[in-house]
Amino acid sequence: MGDAELTCAVHAGGPGDALLAGCVAQDLSRRGVIVADISGGAPPEAPTLFVCAVPDENSPKTVAQLARNACRVLVVVGPCPPSHGLTWELLSHGASDIMSWRPEDQPGAAVRSRLERWSQIDETVAAPFVRQQLVGRSSAWLAALRRAVEIAYFATSSLLLVGESGTGKELAARLFHHLDPRRDKGDLIVVDCTTIVPTLSGSELFGHERGAFTGAMSAREGAFAAADRGTLFLDEVGELPLVMQAELLRVVQEGTYKRVGSDRWRTTRFRLVCATNRDLAAELSAGRFRLDLFHRLAANVVRLPPLRERPGDVLPLFTHFLAEAVGSDLELHPAVAEFIERRDYPGNVRDLRQLALRIAVRHVGAGPVTPGDVPDEERPAAGLAPVESAVESAVGAPLVDQVVAAALRDGCGYRDIRNAAGEAAVRLAVESAGGDLMVAARQLGVTRRMLEQRRALARDDTSAMGWAERSTSRSPTSATARWAD
Numbered sequence: 001m002g003d004a005e006l007t008c009a010v011h012a013g014g015p016g017d018a019l020l021a022g023c024v025a026q027d028l029s030r031r032g033v034i035v036a037d038i039s040g041g042a043p044p045e046a047p048t049l050f051v052c053a054v055p056d057e058n059s060p061k062t063v064a065q066l067a068r069n070a071c072r073v074l075v076v077v078g079p080c081p082p083s084h085g086l087t088w089e090l091l092s093h094g095a096s097d098i099m100s101w102r103p104e105d106q107p108g109a110a111v112r113s114r115l116e117r118w119s120q121i122d123e124t125v126a127a128p129f130v131r132q133q134l135v136g137r138s139s140a141w142l143a144a145l146r147r148a149v150e151i152a153y154f155a156t157s158s159l160l161l162v163g164e165s166g167t168g169k170e171l172a173a174r175l176f177h178h179l180d181p182r183r184d185k186g187d188l189i190v191v192d193c194t195t196i197v198p199t200l201s202g203s204e205l206f207g208h209e210r211g212a213f214t215g216a217m218s219a220r221e222g223a224f225a226a227a228d229r230g231t232l233f234l235d236e237v238g239e240l241p242l243v244m245q246a247e248l249l250r251v252v253q254e255g256t257y258k259r260v261g262s263d264r265w266r267t268t269r270f271r272l273v274c275a276t277n278r279d280l281a282a283e284l285s286a287g288r289f290r291l292d293l294f295h296r297l298a299a300n301v302v303r304l305p306p307l308r309e310r311p312g313d314v315l316p317l318f319t320h321f322l323a324e325a326v327g328s329d330l331e332l333h334p335a336v337a338e339f340i341e342r343r344d345y346p347g348n349v350r351d352l353r354q355l356a357l358r359i360a361v362r363h364v365g366a367g368p369v370t371p372g373d374v375p376d377e378e379r380p381a382a383g384l385a386p387v388e389s390a391v392e393s394a395v396g397a398p399l400v401d402q403v404v405a406a407a408l409r410d411g412c413g414y415r416d417i418r419n420a421a422g423e424a425a426v427r428l429a430v431e432s433a434g435g436d437l438m439v440a441a442r443q444l445g446v447t448r449r450m451l452e453q454r455r456a457l458a459r460d461d462t463s464a465m466g467w468a469e470r471s472t473s474r475s476p477t478s479a480t481a482r483w484a485d
Helices: 015-030 059-066 084-092 107-125 139-154 169-179 242-254 280-285 291-297 311-326 334-342 348-362 387-395 397-409 414-432 437-444 448-460 464-473 479-483
Strands: 007-012 034-037 048-051 073-077 097-100 159-162 188-192 231-235 256-258 265-267 271-276 301-303
Touching: 007 015, 015 034, 015 048, 015 107, 048 059, 059 073, 059 084, 073 107, 084 097, 097 107, 107 139, 139 159, 139 169, 139 301, 159 169, 169 188, 169 231, 169 271, 242 256, 242 291, 280 291, 311 334, 311 348, 397 414, 414 437, 414 448, 437 448
Parallel strands: 007 034, 007 048, 048 073, 073 097, 159 271, 159 301, 188 231, 231 271
Antiparallel strands: 256 265
């Protein structure tokens, strides 16, 4: 990490906050921080200090505006902190932290320390080796990357990555290992827990001695030995059988294990990264996952957002995958770009990448990607009116506005409204078609394959997101390898 200049912008909440804002700016300037007014002079990515002596019910809205485009916002209040409820509301609207300004506590030093930490993290997230592999600049994606980078650099404990299939969990694990600052760091060892066979007592993890079981013609090291001094990545850890969970717990707690067929204890030390698309809270309740192991694995949790929560990243990701496939950057015909943006991606980034590869196979020459390059089975139904005009003609624009306005008043965000509308459309179309997915897909203007994927995910792959949100509420390489999480 470099020694970049520290810069921030200061925004006074109102005329009565100008004096406090001036004191904050003067203190930080003496500490070597370049302070600019919010109206100009600071880089767009620079953190903003929202100075509001006494926050009120309008403060969260101001924070949300300042935090757009993934900008960090530090709320600086007067000596008396806001209520607990308002504190959490400010954080939920995008504030990175909240501090009370008491001169006797040297708050300027604390603010500078936060700015230094954020600068180090953001410098890494913006580095070419990160941006070229973890493509995307949406707020949801940057928040996940920032959290992963912070844990890699400033913690030594384990990391649990949660998220739907295809969101890039293995890629995030590889970044985590790459950023690990240990001087004697070993290799990253990847284990797919869905392939571990309990009847072999976990030879994949523990290794085995010669003759330990039928077919064991020679001794073999397992993943625990291979990961010594390095990083062990257990992919789909929620699939690990209970008997193997108990044995893994000993290794995580004590750093000791035995090869299958051996009586000798061996030692290993590694950083542990686990990933799952399962709802571990539900697995715990059902008795399929050990609580003691869960607490060991979930020392730090990072949720990777599904692609529907980062719509601004869809086109950059598509063009990135397309360029990898054809070897050069290509322009997109406007109709193709609109199709890519509006298509549903039940398989998330992996689904998007497969679409880019199928289009790349059909594309010929150096010209732009044209509608004919889109495979037949992917093309939207002909003659469909734009979504907005179709909805408005069916129910009337005022009614649409009323429904959306009511949802916004209830605290629903863009992705909540969009997802609810999408799920309702799928459900109603399938019901209207009497369960015929082909007819429903034609009515929705999507492919049957896409509809089947979405319904399958809704049944079987629900809730890494729900589990992560519930947990929070309870307490204040090659392109193929990179995306095959």
